[in-house]
Amino acid sequence: MESQSRLPLNTVNGSRLPQPSKLRPPSKLKPPTMLATKRPISPADDAPAVPKAPAAKKAKVEIMKAQAKAPNKRRSIVSSKLGKKVVPPVSRGIAVSRASVTRSAVSKAPPATTRAPTARAATSRVVPTTKTTVAKRGAPLSSTARSTTNNVSKPGGKRPAWDVKGRLEDMETMFREAMSGNSELQGQMDSNNSRLAQLEAINAQLEGTVQQKEVLNTRGQEEISALEKKLRESRDELDDSVRRFNHEIEDLKFIKSTLERQRDTLDGELSASKQECSGLKSTVASLSSAQAGLNAELGATKLNLDQALQAGRIKDETISELRGIIANHEATIGDQESQIREHETRRRILHNTIQELKGNIRVFCRVRPLLGDELLGNDGEIQHMTFPDPDHKVLELDKTGDSTLNESTVSRKASASQTTHYDFQFDRVFEPDSKQSCVFEEISQLVQSALDGYNVCIFAYGQTGSGKTFTMEGRGENEPENAGMIPRAVEQIFKNASDLEDKGWKYEMQASFLEIYNETIRDLLGSGKEDLKHEIKMVPNVNDVNVTNLTYINVNSPKQVSNLLSKAAQNRAVAETKCNERSSRSHSVFRLKLTGTNTITSEGSIGTLNLIDLAGSERLKESKSEGARLKETQAINKSLSNLGNVIMALANKEPHIPYRNSKLTYLLQNSLGGNSKTLMFVNVSPKEECFNETLCSLRFATKVNQCQIGTATKKVK
Ligand SMILES: Nc1ncnc2c1ncn2[C@@H]1O[C@H](COP(=O)(O)OP(=O)(O)OP(=O)(O)O)[C@@H](O)[C@H]1O
Incomplete structure (x- = not known):
């Protein structure tokens, strides 16, 4: 015991343990594979046969699992060092963790081998104990150690510091225990080494497999890159295809929408056609029923037709009888028509x-x-x-304070207040509110006489502004109610001529329009450009008056005559005087020659309608005319007074009638003589300041009215 305790503390079974300072911490230990690389195991080792690749994989997985459990294993190793039971790693089969391998290495602890680091690591677990031992052996005891030694002196407690021997004994005891544990660990290490050799063989096998895998991996990478390239190309193609397909989809969508629209239209047409069809069907049905009705009606009609044919035969007989009667009636009508013509002739005579x-x-x-x-x-x-007068034949004038006027054609009554009263009586007096139509009614029979072959002369006499032009021509083309005697007479002539056509009369009408201005004749229907001379000539044997170079126009409608009147109105000499703002200073003579022929009776007639608008009868004193206008007035008055003289001479049946003293009377000699019908309008102004002029005009008219010129005779062709 004594010798053993003198051995260096860092040796186990004679071999030196690695220095604690050179031990690596357990976390920096290399994995078994790395160890295997540093220490190759020859295939000759009695290691188990190399497992196939799947077996190697399985072994790897087991190793991984063991590593995960490593901390616990380490704890068990430390425990074993402290005398607890240590489980040998071999009993766990091939799934040996890195920690258990390390423990095996420590247990073997071969000196100066390549596995030293592992051994060192394993040894590091017992370093504290070793250190403590060194401290106990070499260095003086510290106070703490001493107290511990003191405690050990007593069983179950620390030995006192001074009990060095006791403490040494304790340490030796501990050392012996450690040594016995060490031999145990050595056994474990041996088995671990053999196990490690096996594992290294497996590792080498696995490395070969890895190399194969790497080759395969390289090939795989090449294949992958080739496949990636193909994939890119395929993607590009796919993108192109997608784009193409998108275009096609757009086109197809457009076609689809077009087709949908067409379909909608066709649907509409179809529904309309269906409706039409149903309508036609109902029409056909109604027509069929109508046809049935018509067939029935046809049958009835055929029956009626037979009856009608029978009746027709009877009627034919009746018709032939009636024809005889009609022939008799036509003969009667012929008689009656000839009677009507006789009556017409008699009417003319009576008229x-x-x-x-x-x-x-x-x-x-x-x-x-x-x-x-x-x-x-x-x-x-x-x-x-x-x-x-209710018969409209009398006009009365009253003049206050003028004793110089003491004449009257009919009567004169002077009152004490010096009011002079004048009565005038004429064939007709038209009051101021008389309408043109009312005036024309009175002369229409005279107009009819022209168609019957008489010379008719209607003239308007009066002072300037008294209404002569209004009476003869009217006012305003668009005022038919104001149309004068000329347009109304023309209208009536055309109407009567048309009516007389039934009685066999046909008329030719020739119009002329002239004015006598300053005793000079001017053609109002001419162009006005030529300076032609117009002379009044008597036509021998016909007792008619003709004006040389005068325009005669055949007219056949009232409208044509109206146009001629408009043309003449433009040509008329119109001059301003102080008496009237638009005074006509000439006599105008519209003449319509009517030549009638009766194709049935072979009668004929030549009549002339003269419609004359005389120039204003102004007294020189009133008109205040001067110069050329004075000459005009003198000429007008001369012709007017000569007109009066002619009428007087005719009335007095004088042997010489002074027609030639003025152009007017010379022109009108056939219309003022015995073979004519003459009507004079005496137009008067309602103005009181024109009283004297009015009186003069009325006196002149009264003289004319008293004339008995003789009996008119119609001219027969
Ligand atoms: N009966 C009537 N009703 C309404 N207006 C009339 C009537 N008579 C004449 N006048 C108006 O009086 C004015 C003068 O008439 P008008 O020109 O016919 O006179 P006159 O006698 O022809 O004049 P002159 O001799 O100067 O030609 C015109 O504006 C015309 O329209």
């Missing part, structure tokens, strides 16, 4: 007789209404004129 009874020269007086500013004075009433 002429009536005209004769009325007198060949008749005078109508027309008073125009107050216009514009004229209405402002006297509350718009004409106070100096009265129309007392």
Whole structure:
């Protein structure tokens, strides 16, 4: 015991233990595989046969598991060093952990071998004990050690510091125990070494396998890179395909939407067609039923037809009888038509007789209404004129404070208050509110006479602004109610001529329009450019008047005549005077020559309708005309006074009638003589300041009205 205790503390069974300072910490120990690399095991070792690759894998897995359990194993080793039972690693089979291998190495602890680090590591577990031993042996005891020694001196407690011997004994005891444990560990280490050799063989085998695997791995990598390349190419192709397919999908979507639209349209058409079809079916059904009805009706109609044919035969007989009766009636109608024509002839005779009874020269007086500013004075009433006669034949004038006027054609009554009263009587007096239609009604029979072959002369006489043009021509193309005597006469002539066509009459109408201005004739229907001279000539044997170079136009409609009147109106010489703002300073003569032929009776007629708008009869004193206008007025007055002279001469049946003293009377000689019907309008102004002019005009008209010119005769071809 004594010699053993003198052995160095760091030797086990004679071999030196590694220095504690050179021991590696357990965590830095290399794994068994690494150890195997440093210490190859020859195949000649009596190691178990190398397991196949799966067996090697399994062994690796077991090793891994063992490593995971390593800390606990270490604890068990330390425990074993302290005298507890140590489980030999061999009993655990091939699944030996790195920690257990290390413990085996420590137990063997061969000096100066390649496994030294492992042994050192294993030895490190007992270092504290060894150190303590060294300290006890070499160095003086510290106070703490001493107290411990003191405690040991007593069983179950520390030995006192001074009990060195006791403490040494204790240490020796401990050493012996350690040594016995060491031999045990040595056995374990041997078995571990053999186990390690086996494992190294397995490891070498595994390394070969690893190399094979690496070759395989390299090939695999190459294959993988080739496959990756292929994969990239495939991906590119796939991308292209995807793009292509996307395009195709878009196209297909577009086609799909188009087709859907077409389908919708076709659906709509189909439903419409279905509806139409159902409608047609119902129509067919109704037509079928109608056809059945019609068939039935047809049968009935056939029956009726047979009856009608029978009745028709009877009617044919009746018709032949009626034809006989109609022939008799037609004969009667022919008789009656000839009677009508006779009646027409007699009507003309009677009409002429009536005209004769009325007198060949008749005078109508027309008073125009107050216009514009004229209405402002006297509350718009004409106070100096009265129309007392219900038969419209009398006009009364009252003049206050003018004793110089003491004449009257009919009567004159002067009152004490110096009011002079004048009565005038004419064939007709038209009051200011008389309409154009009302005036024309009175002259329409005269117009009819022109168609019957008479020379009719209607002229308007009066002072400027008294309403002559309004009476003869009217006002405004768009005011049919204001149409004058000329357009109305033309209208009536065309209408009557048309009516007379039934009685066999056909008329040719020739229009001319002229004016006499300053005793010069001007053609109002001419172009106006030529400076032609117009002379009045008597046509021998016909007792007719002709004007040379005058335009005669055949007319066949009222519209045509209306256009001629418009043209003439533009050509008329119109001049301003102080008496009227638009005064016509010439006589205008519209002449319509009517030549009628009766194809049935072979009668013929030539009539002339003269419609004359005379120039204003102004007194020189009133008109205040000067220069050229004075000459105009003088010429007008001369012709007008000559007209009066002619009428007087005719009335007095004088042997010489002074027709040639003025162009007007010379032109109208056939219309003023015995073979004519003459109507004079005396137009008067309602203005009181025109009283004297009005009086003059009325006096002249009264003279004309008193004339008995003779009996008119119609001209027969
Ligand atoms: N009965 C009537 N009703 C309404 N207005 C009328 C009537 N008579 C004439 N007038 C108007 O009085 C004005 C003068 O008439 P108009 O020109 O016919 O006179 P006149 O006698 O022809 O004059 P002149 O001799 O200068 O040609 C015109 O504006 C016309 O429209």
